[in-house]
Amino acid sequence: MEKKDLIEAINKTFVDNLEVEEELLKPEAGLFTDLGLDSLDMVDLMVGLQRKFKISLRQSEEMRKIVTLQDLYDFIEKKEAELRASGVNTQEIVEKINEDSGKE
Amino acid sequence: MTQRRCVITGMGVLSSLGSTPEELYDALRRGDCGIRVMEEWKEQHFGAEKFLGAPVTLSREFVKSIPRSIRRFMSNISLYASYAAAKAVEDSRLAETDLKSPKTGCIIGSTMGGTTAIAEAYRIVTEEGGAENMSSTQFFKSVSHTAVFNVSHLFGITGTVQAPCAACASAVQAVGQARDLIAGGKQDIVLCGGAEELAPEVSGSFEIIYAGVSPSRPRNPKASSRPFDARRVGLVCGEGAGIIVLEELEHALKRGAPIYGxxxxxxxxxxxxxxxxxxxxxxxxxxxxxxxxxxxxxxxxxxxxxxxxxxxxxxxxxxxxxxxxxxxxxxxxxxxxxxxxxxxxxxxxxxxxxxxxxxxxxxxxxxxxxxxxxxxxxxxxxxxxxxxxxxxxxxxxxxxxxxxxxxxxxxxxxxxxx
Missing domain, CATH: 3.40.47.10 (Thiolase/Chalcone synthase)
Incomplete structure:
Protein backbone atom coordinates (compact mmCIF):
# COMPACT_ATOMS: atom_id res chain seq x y z
CA MET A 1 0.00 0.00 0.00
CA GLU A 2 1.22 3.47 -0.80
CA LYS A 3 1.57 6.03 1.96
CA LYS A 4 -0.56 8.54 0.07
CA ASP A 5 -3.52 6.12 0.16
CA LEU A 6 -3.16 5.82 3.90
CA ILE A 7 -2.96 9.60 4.35
CA GLU A 8 -5.99 10.03 2.14
CA ALA A 9 -7.95 7.56 4.28
CA ILE A 10 -6.92 9.31 7.51
CA ASN A 11 -7.75 12.75 6.11
CA LYS A 12 -11.12 11.51 4.95
CA THR A 13 -11.90 10.34 8.48
CA PHE A 14 -11.07 13.83 9.78
CA VAL A 15 -13.32 15.50 7.23
CA ASP A 16 -16.25 13.10 7.30
CA ASN A 17 -16.35 11.99 10.93
CA LEU A 18 -14.73 14.84 12.83
CA GLU A 19 -15.95 17.57 10.47
CA VAL A 20 -12.53 19.19 10.22
CA GLU A 21 -12.13 21.49 7.21
CA GLU A 22 -9.94 19.89 4.58
CA GLU A 23 -7.65 22.90 4.14
CA LEU A 24 -6.61 22.61 7.80
CA LEU A 25 -5.23 19.11 7.27
CA LYS A 26 -1.54 19.94 7.06
CA PRO A 27 1.04 17.47 8.41
CA GLU A 28 2.35 19.98 10.97
CA ALA A 29 -1.16 20.75 12.29
CA GLY A 30 -1.57 20.02 16.01
CA LEU A 31 -4.56 17.72 16.58
CA PHE A 32 -5.66 19.63 19.69
CA THR A 33 -4.32 23.10 18.95
CA ASP A 34 -5.02 23.51 15.24
CA LEU A 35 -7.70 20.97 14.39
CA GLY A 36 -9.81 21.53 17.50
CA LEU A 37 -9.93 17.92 18.65
CA ASP A 38 -10.28 17.11 22.33
CA SER A 39 -9.56 14.06 24.46
CA LEU A 40 -12.90 12.43 23.53
CA ASP A 41 -12.14 12.83 19.82
CA MET A 42 -8.81 11.12 20.40
CA VAL A 43 -10.61 8.22 22.08
CA ASP A 44 -12.94 7.94 19.10
CA LEU A 45 -10.06 8.15 16.68
CA MET A 46 -8.40 5.30 18.56
CA VAL A 47 -11.61 3.26 18.71
CA GLY A 48 -12.16 3.83 14.99
CA LEU A 49 -8.67 2.56 14.19
CA GLN A 50 -9.09 -0.42 16.51
CA ARG A 51 -12.32 -1.42 14.82
CA LYS A 52 -11.06 -0.91 11.30
CA PHE A 53 -7.69 -2.63 11.73
CA LYS A 54 -8.84 -5.17 14.37
CA ILE A 55 -6.01 -4.20 16.69
CA SER A 56 -5.90 -3.02 20.30
CA LEU A 57 -4.54 0.46 20.85
CA ARG A 58 -6.01 1.26 24.23
CA GLN A 59 -2.77 0.59 26.11
CA SER A 60 -0.56 2.00 23.37
CA GLU A 61 1.92 4.51 24.79
CA GLU A 62 2.78 5.68 21.27
CA MET A 63 -0.84 6.65 20.64
CA ARG A 64 -0.74 8.90 23.70
CA LYS A 65 2.29 10.75 22.36
CA ILE A 66 0.67 11.84 19.10
CA VAL A 67 0.62 15.63 18.81
CA THR A 68 0.51 16.49 15.11
CA LEU A 69 -1.16 15.02 12.08
CA GLN A 70 2.27 13.90 10.89
CA ASP A 71 2.71 11.94 14.15
CA LEU A 72 -0.59 10.23 13.40
CA TYR A 73 0.39 9.45 9.79
CA ASP A 74 3.68 7.97 11.04
CA PHE A 75 1.98 5.95 13.76
CA ILE A 76 -0.57 4.47 11.41
CA GLU A 77 2.02 3.81 8.73
CA LYS A 78 4.01 1.84 11.30
CA LYS A 79 0.95 -0.12 12.40
CA GLU A 80 0.03 -0.79 8.77
CA ALA A 81 3.48 -2.19 8.09
CA GLU A 82 3.26 -4.43 11.16
CA LEU A 83 -0.13 -5.71 10.07
CA ARG A 84 1.02 -6.27 6.49
CA ALA A 85 4.02 -8.20 7.77
CA SER A 86 1.68 -10.44 9.74
CA GLY A 87 -0.30 -11.24 6.60
CA VAL A 88 -3.23 -8.81 6.89
CA ASN A 89 -4.56 -7.30 3.65
CA THR A 90 -4.37 -3.65 4.69
CA GLN A 91 -5.25 -2.40 1.21
CA GLU A 92 -8.66 -3.94 1.66
CA ILE A 93 -9.06 -2.26 5.07
CA VAL A 94 -8.15 1.17 3.74
CA GLU A 95 -10.52 0.76 0.82
CA LYS A 96 -13.24 -0.14 3.32
CA ILE A 97 -12.45 2.98 5.38
CA ASN A 98 -12.78 5.13 2.27
CA GLU A 99 -15.99 3.39 1.31
CA ASP A 100 -17.52 3.77 4.82
CA SER A 101 -16.44 7.39 5.10
CA GLY A 102 -18.11 8.14 1.81
CA LYS A 103 -21.45 6.93 3.10
CA GLU A 104 -21.93 9.69 5.63
CA MET B 1 -45.73 32.53 51.10
CA THR B 2 -47.35 33.99 48.03
CA GLN B 3 -46.81 31.82 45.01
CA ARG B 4 -45.72 33.54 41.83
CA ARG B 5 -47.86 32.92 38.73
CA CYS B 6 -46.44 30.89 35.84
CA VAL B 7 -47.36 31.33 32.21
CA ILE B 8 -46.49 29.53 28.99
CA THR B 9 -44.67 31.91 26.66
CA GLY B 10 -43.31 29.57 24.02
CA MET B 11 -44.18 26.26 22.39
CA GLY B 12 -42.11 23.86 20.31
CA VAL B 13 -43.14 20.44 19.10
CA LEU B 14 -41.85 17.61 16.96
CA SER B 15 -44.36 14.88 16.24
CA SER B 16 -45.30 12.33 13.63
CA LEU B 17 -47.97 14.78 12.49
CA GLY B 18 -46.02 17.99 12.31
CA SER B 19 -43.10 20.00 13.52
CA THR B 20 -44.87 23.17 14.62
CA PRO B 21 -47.91 23.53 16.90
CA GLU B 22 -49.91 24.78 13.91
CA GLU B 23 -48.90 21.88 11.65
CA LEU B 24 -49.69 19.41 14.41
CA TYR B 25 -53.02 21.01 15.13
CA ASP B 26 -54.07 21.12 11.48
CA ALA B 27 -53.23 17.42 11.09
CA LEU B 28 -55.09 16.48 14.27
CA ARG B 29 -58.06 18.52 13.13
CA ARG B 30 -58.10 16.70 9.79
CA GLY B 31 -58.11 13.38 11.63
CA ASP B 32 -54.69 12.34 10.34
CA CYS B 33 -52.85 9.47 11.95
CA GLY B 34 -49.06 9.25 12.27
CA ILE B 35 -48.97 5.49 12.81
CA ARG B 36 -47.48 3.18 10.17
CA VAL B 37 -45.75 -0.19 9.86
CA MET B 38 -42.12 0.07 10.99
CA GLU B 39 -40.68 -1.74 7.97
CA GLU B 40 -37.18 -0.60 8.97
CA TRP B 41 -37.34 -2.79 12.10
CA LYS B 42 -38.37 -5.92 10.26
CA GLU B 43 -34.98 -7.30 9.25
CA GLN B 44 -33.02 -5.81 12.09
CA HIS B 45 -34.90 -7.07 15.07
CA PHE B 46 -38.00 -9.11 14.85
CA GLY B 47 -37.93 -11.30 11.78
CA ALA B 48 -41.25 -11.47 10.02
CA GLU B 49 -43.20 -9.63 12.69
CA LYS B 50 -44.41 -6.17 11.88
CA PHE B 51 -44.38 -3.52 14.54
CA LEU B 52 -46.39 -0.35 14.28
CA GLY B 53 -45.05 3.02 15.32
CA ALA B 54 -45.52 6.76 14.84
CA PRO B 55 -42.09 8.06 13.81
CA VAL B 56 -41.07 11.66 13.28
CA THR B 57 -39.05 13.20 10.48
CA LEU B 58 -36.42 15.68 11.60
CA SER B 59 -34.83 17.97 9.03
CA ARG B 60 -31.19 17.22 8.28
CA GLU B 61 -30.54 20.95 8.05
CA PHE B 62 -31.51 21.34 11.70
CA VAL B 63 -29.27 18.46 12.75
CA LYS B 64 -26.33 19.89 10.80
CA SER B 65 -26.90 23.30 12.36
CA ILE B 66 -26.01 21.95 15.81
CA PRO B 67 -22.28 22.32 16.45
CA ARG B 68 -20.52 18.96 16.34
CA SER B 69 -19.01 19.65 19.76
CA ILE B 70 -22.53 19.17 21.20
CA ARG B 71 -24.14 17.02 18.48
CA ARG B 72 -21.72 14.14 19.09
CA PHE B 73 -23.38 13.63 22.50
CA MET B 74 -26.86 13.42 20.99
CA SER B 75 -28.92 10.42 20.07
CA ASN B 76 -32.35 10.92 18.52
CA ILE B 77 -34.07 11.84 21.76
CA SER B 78 -31.71 14.77 22.27
CA LEU B 79 -32.06 15.90 18.68
CA TYR B 80 -35.85 15.84 19.02
CA ALA B 81 -35.75 17.75 22.31
CA SER B 82 -33.28 20.25 20.85
CA TYR B 83 -35.52 20.91 17.87
CA ALA B 84 -38.61 21.44 20.02
CA ALA B 85 -36.65 23.59 22.48
CA ALA B 86 -35.21 25.72 19.67
CA LYS B 87 -38.70 26.34 18.31
CA ALA B 88 -40.05 27.16 21.78
CA VAL B 89 -37.20 29.61 22.43
CA GLU B 90 -37.79 31.25 19.05
CA ASP B 91 -41.52 31.41 19.67
CA SER B 92 -41.00 32.96 23.09
CA ARG B 93 -38.52 35.50 21.65
CA LEU B 94 -36.10 34.77 24.49
CA ALA B 95 -32.93 36.84 24.38
CA GLU B 96 -29.51 35.29 24.89
CA THR B 97 -29.21 37.10 28.21
CA ASP B 98 -32.45 35.46 29.38
CA LEU B 99 -31.24 32.02 28.34
CA LYS B 100 -27.89 32.37 30.07
CA SER B 101 -29.30 33.84 33.29
CA PRO B 102 -28.83 31.71 36.42
CA LYS B 103 -32.56 32.18 36.92
CA THR B 104 -33.29 30.19 33.74
CA GLY B 105 -33.44 26.42 33.99
CA CYS B 106 -34.26 23.38 31.90
CA ILE B 107 -36.28 20.31 32.86
CA ILE B 108 -36.84 17.55 30.31
CA GLY B 109 -38.09 14.09 31.13
CA SER B 110 -38.25 10.82 29.23
CA THR B 111 -38.94 7.17 29.80
CA MET B 112 -35.70 5.70 28.59
CA GLY B 113 -33.03 8.23 27.69
CA GLY B 114 -31.22 7.32 24.47
CA THR B 115 -32.81 3.95 23.81
CA THR B 116 -31.10 3.27 20.49
CA ALA B 117 -27.72 4.26 21.95
CA ILE B 118 -28.26 1.87 24.87
CA ALA B 119 -29.12 -0.96 22.47
CA GLU B 120 -26.10 -0.09 20.35
CA ALA B 121 -23.83 -0.14 23.41
CA TYR B 122 -24.95 -3.69 24.23
CA ARG B 123 -24.38 -4.73 20.65
CA ILE B 124 -20.83 -3.36 20.67
CA VAL B 125 -20.06 -5.05 23.99
CA THR B 126 -21.52 -8.42 23.06
CA GLU B 127 -20.94 -8.65 19.32
CA GLU B 128 -18.39 -6.10 18.21
CA GLY B 129 -15.28 -6.63 20.25
CA GLY B 130 -16.29 -5.50 23.71
CA ALA B 131 -16.41 -2.24 25.65
CA GLU B 132 -13.09 -0.99 24.36
CA ASN B 133 -14.69 -0.51 20.95
CA MET B 134 -17.37 1.78 22.31
CA SER B 135 -17.42 5.43 21.25
CA SER B 136 -16.37 7.98 23.87
CA THR B 137 -19.80 9.57 23.65
CA GLN B 138 -21.88 6.37 23.88
CA PHE B 139 -22.59 6.87 27.58
CA PHE B 140 -23.60 10.52 27.08
CA LYS B 141 -26.02 9.50 24.32
CA SER B 142 -27.56 6.78 26.49
CA VAL B 143 -28.15 8.16 29.97
CA SER B 144 -31.60 9.03 31.27
CA HIS B 145 -30.82 12.77 31.42
CA THR B 146 -29.22 12.93 27.97
CA ALA B 147 -31.93 15.17 26.48
CA VAL B 148 -31.87 17.76 29.23
CA PHE B 149 -28.11 18.27 29.39
CA ASN B 150 -27.80 18.41 25.64
CA VAL B 151 -30.52 21.03 25.34
CA SER B 152 -29.05 22.95 28.27
CA HIS B 153 -25.62 23.06 26.65
CA LEU B 154 -27.07 24.03 23.30
CA PHE B 155 -28.60 27.13 24.86
CA GLY B 156 -26.00 27.84 27.53
CA ILE B 157 -28.44 27.25 30.39
CA THR B 158 -26.88 27.83 33.82
CA GLY B 159 -29.87 27.49 36.14
CA THR B 160 -31.57 24.39 37.50
CA VAL B 161 -31.32 21.36 35.22
CA GLN B 162 -33.34 18.27 36.06
CA ALA B 163 -34.67 15.17 34.30
CA PRO B 164 -37.75 13.57 35.77
CA CYS B 165 -37.78 9.94 34.81
CA ALA B 166 -41.32 8.70 35.35
CA ALA B 167 -42.08 7.06 32.03
CA CYS B 168 -45.29 8.42 30.52
CA ALA B 169 -45.75 10.97 33.33
CA SER B 170 -42.29 12.49 32.76
CA ALA B 171 -43.33 15.50 30.67
CA VAL B 172 -46.12 16.54 33.01
CA GLN B 173 -43.76 16.14 35.96
CA ALA B 174 -41.21 18.30 34.11
CA VAL B 175 -43.74 21.11 33.68
CA GLY B 176 -44.90 20.65 37.27
CA GLN B 177 -41.38 20.82 38.66
CA ALA B 178 -40.74 23.92 36.54
CA ARG B 179 -43.93 25.48 37.88
CA ASP B 180 -42.82 24.80 41.46
CA LEU B 181 -39.37 26.32 40.89
CA ILE B 182 -40.82 29.47 39.32
CA ALA B 183 -43.69 29.82 41.78
CA GLY B 184 -41.26 29.54 44.68
CA GLY B 185 -38.93 32.18 43.24
CA LYS B 186 -35.95 29.96 42.47
CA GLN B 187 -36.20 30.38 38.70
CA ASP B 188 -37.84 32.95 36.41
CA ILE B 189 -37.86 30.90 33.21
CA VAL B 190 -37.70 27.15 32.61
CA LEU B 191 -37.60 25.31 29.28
CA CYS B 192 -39.55 22.19 30.12
CA GLY B 193 -41.28 19.17 28.68
CA GLY B 194 -40.59 15.67 27.48
CA ALA B 195 -38.98 13.73 24.66
CA GLU B 196 -38.83 10.12 23.54
CA GLU B 197 -37.39 8.09 20.68
CA LEU B 198 -38.98 5.04 19.12
CA ALA B 199 -37.20 1.74 19.59
CA PRO B 200 -38.29 -1.85 19.01
CA GLU B 201 -36.93 -2.81 22.43
CA VAL B 202 -39.54 -0.54 24.03
CA SER B 203 -42.42 -1.36 21.69
CA GLY B 204 -41.66 -5.03 22.26
CA SER B 205 -41.82 -4.55 26.03
CA PHE B 206 -45.41 -3.33 25.80
CA GLU B 207 -46.36 -6.13 23.46
CA ILE B 208 -44.95 -8.83 25.70
CA ILE B 209 -47.31 -7.85 28.54
CA TYR B 210 -50.25 -7.56 26.11
CA ALA B 211 -50.37 -3.77 26.47
CA GLY B 212 -49.22 -3.14 22.90
CA VAL B 213 -50.80 -3.85 19.54
CA SER B 214 -49.40 -7.24 18.61
CA PRO B 215 -47.16 -7.32 15.53
CA SER B 216 -48.29 -10.88 14.86
CA ARG B 217 -51.91 -9.78 14.43
CA PRO B 218 -51.87 -7.47 11.43
CA ARG B 219 -54.34 -4.63 11.47
CA ASN B 220 -54.83 -1.34 9.73
CA PRO B 221 -52.18 0.96 11.26
CA LYS B 222 -54.46 3.99 11.09
CA ALA B 223 -57.16 2.20 13.09
CA SER B 224 -54.84 0.45 15.53
CA SER B 225 -54.76 2.98 18.36
CA ARG B 226 -58.32 3.54 19.60
CA PRO B 227 -58.48 5.09 23.06
CA PHE B 228 -61.59 4.23 25.10
CA ASP B 229 -63.05 2.26 22.15
CA ALA B 230 -64.67 -1.15 22.56
CA ARG B 231 -62.33 -2.65 19.95
CA ARG B 232 -59.09 -1.35 21.45
CA VAL B 233 -56.40 -3.97 22.02
CA GLY B 234 -53.38 -2.00 23.15
CA LEU B 235 -51.14 0.97 22.56
CA VAL B 236 -48.82 1.86 19.69
CA CYS B 237 -45.60 3.69 20.54
CA GLY B 238 -44.79 7.03 18.98
CA GLU B 239 -41.92 9.44 19.38
CA GLY B 240 -41.18 13.14 19.41
CA ALA B 241 -40.79 16.04 21.78
CA GLY B 242 -42.86 18.80 23.25
CA ILE B 243 -41.10 21.70 24.97
CA ILE B 244 -42.67 24.81 26.42
CA VAL B 245 -41.17 27.95 27.88
CA LEU B 246 -42.63 28.45 31.33
CA GLU B 247 -42.11 31.89 32.78
CA GLU B 248 -43.01 33.99 35.78
CA LEU B 249 -45.96 36.20 34.82
CA GLU B 250 -44.43 39.62 35.59
CA HIS B 251 -41.20 38.65 33.83
CA ALA B 252 -43.19 37.66 30.74
CA LEU B 253 -45.31 40.81 30.78
CA LYS B 254 -42.27 43.01 31.21
CA ARG B 255 -40.61 41.71 28.06
CA GLY B 256 -43.83 41.55 26.07
CA ALA B 257 -43.74 37.80 25.56
CA PRO B 258 -46.64 35.92 23.95
CA ILE B 259 -48.76 34.22 26.61
CA TYR B 260 -50.55 31.00 25.67
CA GLY B 261 -51.92 30.05 29.06
Missing part, protein backbone atom coordinates in the same frame (compact mmCIF):
# COMPACT_ATOMS: atom_id res chain seq x y z
CA UNK B 262 -51.20 29.82 32.76
CA UNK B 263 -50.35 26.70 34.73
CA UNK B 264 -52.68 27.02 37.70
CA UNK B 265 -52.35 23.55 39.19
CA UNK B 266 -50.00 20.60 39.34
CA UNK B 267 -50.07 17.35 41.26
CA UNK B 268 -48.35 14.01 41.18
CA UNK B 269 -48.79 10.94 43.34
CA UNK B 270 -48.17 7.20 43.40
CA UNK B 271 -50.68 4.46 44.00
CA UNK B 272 -48.18 2.59 46.16
CA UNK B 273 -49.64 -0.81 45.42
CA UNK B 274 -49.63 -1.64 41.72
CA UNK B 275 -46.69 -1.25 39.35
CA UNK B 276 -48.00 -2.35 35.97
CA UNK B 277 -51.69 -1.45 36.09
CA UNK B 278 -53.48 1.86 36.52
CA UNK B 279 -55.31 2.33 39.77
CA UNK B 280 -58.47 4.40 39.44
CA UNK B 281 -58.44 5.30 43.14
CA UNK B 282 -54.95 6.76 42.87
CA UNK B 283 -55.87 8.60 39.66
CA UNK B 284 -58.79 10.12 41.49
CA UNK B 285 -56.48 11.13 44.32
CA UNK B 286 -54.23 12.86 41.78
CA UNK B 287 -57.24 14.74 40.39
CA UNK B 288 -58.26 15.82 43.89
CA UNK B 289 -54.73 17.08 44.54
CA UNK B 290 -54.46 19.07 41.32
CA UNK B 291 -57.78 20.87 41.87
CA UNK B 292 -56.84 21.57 45.49
CA UNK B 293 -53.53 22.95 44.28
CA UNK B 294 -55.29 25.25 41.82
CA UNK B 295 -58.08 26.16 44.22
CA UNK B 296 -60.46 25.45 41.38
CA UNK B 297 -63.91 23.90 41.37
CA UNK B 298 -63.69 20.81 39.09
CA UNK B 299 -66.93 21.73 37.33
CA UNK B 300 -65.18 24.79 35.90
CA UNK B 301 -63.06 22.57 33.64
CA UNK B 302 -63.78 22.95 29.93
CA UNK B 303 -61.75 20.09 28.49
CA UNK B 304 -60.04 16.96 29.75
CA UNK B 305 -57.02 15.87 27.71
CA UNK B 306 -57.02 12.25 28.78
CA UNK B 307 -53.99 10.05 29.15
CA UNK B 308 -55.93 7.12 27.57
CA UNK B 309 -53.37 5.12 25.61
CA UNK B 310 -55.74 2.53 24.10
CA UNK B 311 -54.95 -0.22 26.60
CA UNK B 312 -57.87 -2.24 27.87
CA UNK B 313 -57.18 -1.81 31.56
CA UNK B 314 -55.66 1.69 31.60
CA UNK B 315 -58.43 3.45 29.68
CA UNK B 316 -61.12 1.88 31.83
CA UNK B 317 -59.30 2.89 35.03
CA UNK B 318 -59.01 6.49 33.84
CA UNK B 319 -62.65 6.58 32.75
CA UNK B 320 -63.75 5.24 36.14
CA UNK B 321 -61.70 7.85 37.98
CA UNK B 322 -63.03 10.70 35.81
CA UNK B 323 -66.64 9.58 36.28
CA UNK B 324 -66.25 9.25 39.99
CA UNK B 325 -64.38 12.50 40.46
CA UNK B 326 -66.39 14.81 38.21
CA UNK B 327 -69.76 13.16 38.85
CA UNK B 328 -72.58 13.35 36.39
CA UNK B 329 -73.84 16.85 37.09
CA UNK B 330 -71.84 18.65 34.45
CA UNK B 331 -70.38 16.66 31.61
CA UNK B 332 -66.95 17.82 30.59
CA UNK B 333 -65.67 17.09 27.06
CA UNK B 334 -62.98 14.37 27.07
CA UNK B 335 -60.65 13.22 24.32
CA UNK B 336 -57.33 11.45 23.88
CA UNK B 337 -54.91 12.28 21.06
CA UNK B 338 -53.22 8.90 21.08
CA UNK B 339 -55.40 7.62 18.26
CA UNK B 340 -53.64 10.18 16.04
CA UNK B 341 -50.14 10.15 17.51
CA UNK B 342 -49.75 6.80 19.23
CA UNK B 343 -48.32 6.93 22.71
CA UNK B 344 -45.26 9.15 22.70
CA UNK B 345 -44.48 8.02 26.26
CA UNK B 346 -42.26 10.56 28.03
CA UNK B 347 -43.09 13.21 25.44
CA UNK B 348 -46.85 12.70 25.45
CA UNK B 349 -47.67 15.07 28.30
CA UNK B 350 -46.34 18.18 26.62
CA UNK B 351 -47.11 17.27 23.00
CA UNK B 352 -50.73 16.85 24.07
CA UNK B 353 -50.59 19.93 26.31
CA UNK B 354 -49.48 21.99 23.31
CA UNK B 355 -52.34 20.55 21.25
CA UNK B 356 -54.69 21.45 24.12
CA UNK B 357 -53.38 25.02 24.15
CA UNK B 358 -54.19 25.16 20.44
CA UNK B 359 -57.71 23.95 21.23
CA UNK B 360 -57.91 26.72 23.81
CA UNK B 361 -56.86 29.22 21.16
CA UNK B 362 -59.46 27.98 18.68
CA UNK B 363 -62.21 27.34 21.26
CA UNK B 364 -62.86 23.83 20.08
CA UNK B 365 -62.21 20.31 21.30
CA UNK B 366 -60.80 17.71 18.93
CA UNK B 367 -62.29 14.22 18.89
CA UNK B 368 -60.55 10.96 19.78
CA UNK B 369 -59.55 9.26 16.54
CA UNK B 370 -61.01 5.74 16.16
CA UNK B 371 -63.34 6.04 19.13
CA UNK B 372 -66.58 4.66 17.73
CA UNK B 373 -68.21 2.91 20.68
CA UNK B 374 -66.95 3.40 24.22
CA UNK B 375 -65.76 0.09 25.62
CA UNK B 376 -66.93 -1.71 28.69
CA UNK B 377 -66.07 0.33 31.76
CA UNK B 378 -65.46 3.44 29.67
CA UNK B 379 -69.10 4.46 29.23
CA UNK B 380 -70.66 7.55 30.75
CA UNK B 381 -68.16 10.28 29.85
CA UNK B 382 -68.77 13.15 27.44
CA UNK B 383 -66.47 11.88 24.71
CA UNK B 384 -65.88 14.05 21.69
CA UNK B 385 -66.37 11.57 18.85
CA UNK B 386 -66.73 11.55 15.10
CA UNK B 387 -64.63 13.46 12.64
CA UNK B 388 -65.46 17.03 13.54
CA UNK B 389 -64.15 19.20 16.38
CA UNK B 390 -66.71 20.38 18.89
CA UNK B 391 -66.97 24.17 19.11
CA UNK B 392 -67.07 25.13 22.75
CA UNK B 393 -65.41 27.82 24.85
CA UNK B 394 -62.16 26.34 26.19
CA UNK B 395 -60.64 28.32 29.05
CA UNK B 396 -59.53 25.63 31.49
CA UNK B 397 -57.86 22.36 30.52
CA UNK B 398 -56.93 19.33 32.60
CA UNK B 399 -53.97 17.32 31.22
CA UNK B 400 -53.57 13.81 32.62
CA UNK B 401 -50.53 11.55 32.37
CA UNK B 402 -50.17 8.21 34.11
CA UNK B 403 -47.14 5.96 34.14
CA UNK B 404 -45.92 2.46 34.81
CA UNK B 405 -44.81 2.33 38.39
CA UNK B 406 -48.19 3.57 39.57
CA UNK B 407 -47.20 7.21 39.06
CA UNK B 408 -49.90 9.73 38.22
CA UNK B 409 -49.49 13.37 37.26
CA UNK B 410 -51.88 16.13 36.22
CA UNK B 411 -51.72 19.76 35.20
CA UNK B 412 -54.39 22.42 35.09
CA UNK B 413 -53.94 25.11 32.52
CA UNK B 414 -56.02 28.25 32.14
CA UNK B 415 -56.40 30.79 29.37
CA UNK B 416 -55.05 34.18 30.39
CA UNK B 417 -57.70 36.85 30.97
CA UNK B 418 -57.45 39.47 28.29
Missing amino acids: EIIGYATCCCGSQISQSDSGAIEQCLRLVYDDAGLEPSRTDYISAHATSTIQGDAAEAAALKNFFGTERKIPVSSLKGHLGHTLGASGTIELIASLMMMKHNEVLPTLNLETPGEGCEGLDYVMGSRPRSVPVSTVLKNSFAFGGINAALLCKKMDT
